[in-house]
Each structure stands twice: as structure tokens, then as C-alpha cells.
């Protein structure tokens with residue numbers, strides 16, 4: 001039977017590419033999203049992949065969402081924690097609200113979703129969890145104390161949960177993307193983006209499917225000996 005995968009934030013950007021890569025690998029995919037129903041509907045029409053709306057920052061909504069996916073598609077074998085947001089600003093301007101939203105979504109979402117799927121994976125002795133971190137969680141970034149802290153936290157979360165899953169056949173890994181051509185990066189002012197690209201050794205932004213291929217490997221049978229690792233896919237920008 002096909003393995004069932006949930007990709008949070010799986011209807012656009014990097015998440016869309018991940019949903020498609022896992023579908024191509026033969027999995028039954030559920031793509032979660034937060035609120036952009038129009039993009040989610042277009043995604044499902046195009047790909048045939050079911051989209052499910054819930055907020056990963058909401059603990060109870062994650063429990064209910066995972067239960068609904070399991071009832072409709074089967075027990076969840078693969079979780080990709082991809083949903084993420086930015087609320088940038090230097091600490092002088094950053095509000096508590098902007099701090100909390102980013103921590104609750106990017107890092108809290110990983111905990112909420114892992115809590116919902118991990119017990120079943122452990123009982124069935126097979127599971128794959130991939131958390132999408134960021135180069136800015138490894139290197140820090142001006143104006144992103146909230147985002148860098150959340151992403152850095154994801155890398156620690158990954159290594160700790162990997163130790164809990166290891167004996168039960170559940171691998172837990174992270175991918176740290178560099179700058180990838182998605183809506184999130186399109187929101188960066190053009191002059192700032194030009195300076196960013198100038199610092200990427202390969203001389204371009206990454207493509208979403210270049211992250212998705214890494215995720216597909218980590219979620220495959222062949223990835224069974226890889227756990228607690230962080231795969232940097234960043235065009236050589238930060239060698240960590």
C-alpha cells in the first residue's frame with residue numbers, strides 16, 4: 001500500500017514542489033495550507049492532491065487535521081514540516097506579536113505536528129519526518145531574530161527527536177534551504193535581493209524542486225540510515 005505523507009504548507013512554493021516529489025515517489029499526499037483557498041484549489045485541480053486547511057500553530061487543529069487525513073487516506077508515515085512565515089524587523093521595531101507568530105508557526109508547528117504523528121509511526125516501526133529549516137537559522141540574518149531563532153530551534157528539535165525515533169525506525173532530518181525562488185523571496189525588495197544573489201557562489205536563486213528532491217530522498221526507503229542530519233541546499237552560500 002502507498003505510504004501516506006502530510007506536507008504542511010504543501011500547496012504552494014517549496015511545499016508544492018515537495019508534495020509533487022512525494023506523489024511522484026508513489027506516496028499518497030495530503031497538502032496542508034493556512035488560508036489561501038484559491039491557491040489550494042488550483043493546486044488540487046492541477047495535481048489531484050487533496051488539500052487540508054488548518055493552522056499548524058494551533059495544537060488542537062493539528063490533532064484534528066492529522067486524524068482527518070488518517071481517516072480519509074490512511075495512517076501517516078511521512079511528515080514534512082514545511083509551513084513557515086516571516087515577520088521581519090530589527091529588534092528595535094519587532095513587536096512581541098511578530099516574535100510570537102513566527103515562533104509559534106515555524107517552530108511550534110513542528111512540535112504540534114510531530115506530536116500528532118509520532119506515536120503512530122513508532123507503533124508501526126516506520127516513519128520519516130523532515131523539517132524545513134533555513135540558512136538563516138544556521139548563519140543568522142539582520143532583521144530576523146524571530147525567524148532565525150525559530151529555524152535554529154528546528155535544527156535542535158530535529159537532532160533531539162531523531163534520538164527518540166532511531167530505535168523505532170523513525171528518521172528525523174532537516175533541510176536548510178538557501179534563497180529559493182518563491183513568493184516568500186519575491187517579497188524581498190529588488191535591490192536587497194540583488195545583493196543576496198551576488199553572495200551565492202552558484203550565482204542564482206535555488207528552485208523549489210531542488211529542495212523537494214532532497215526531501216524525497218530523506219523520505220525514501222534508501223534514506224533509512226540518515227537521521228539527525230541537516231542537509232544544506234544553498235548554492236554554496238554557507239558551508240555548515
Ligand SMILES: NC(=O)c1ccc[n+]([C@@H]2O[C@H](COP(=O)([O-])OP(=O)(O)OC[C@H]3O[C@@H](n4cnc5c(N)ncnc54)[C@H](OP(=O)(O)O)[C@@H]3O)[C@@H](O)[C@H]2O)c1
Nearest residue numbers: 009013014033034035036055056083084134179180182184
Ligand atoms: N523561499 C526561501 O528562500 C526559503 C529559504 C529558506 C527556508 N525557507 C522555508 O521553506 C518553507 C517554505 O517556504 P516558501 O518560500 O515556499 O513559503 P511560501 O511560498 O510563503 O509558502 C508558505 C506555505 O506555508 C503555509 N503556511 C503558512 N503559515 C501556515 C500555518 N500557520 N499553518 C499552515 N500552513 C501555513 C502557506 O499556506 P497558505 O498558502 O494558505 O498561505 C503556504 O502554503 C518555509 O518554512 C520557509 O521558512 C524558504
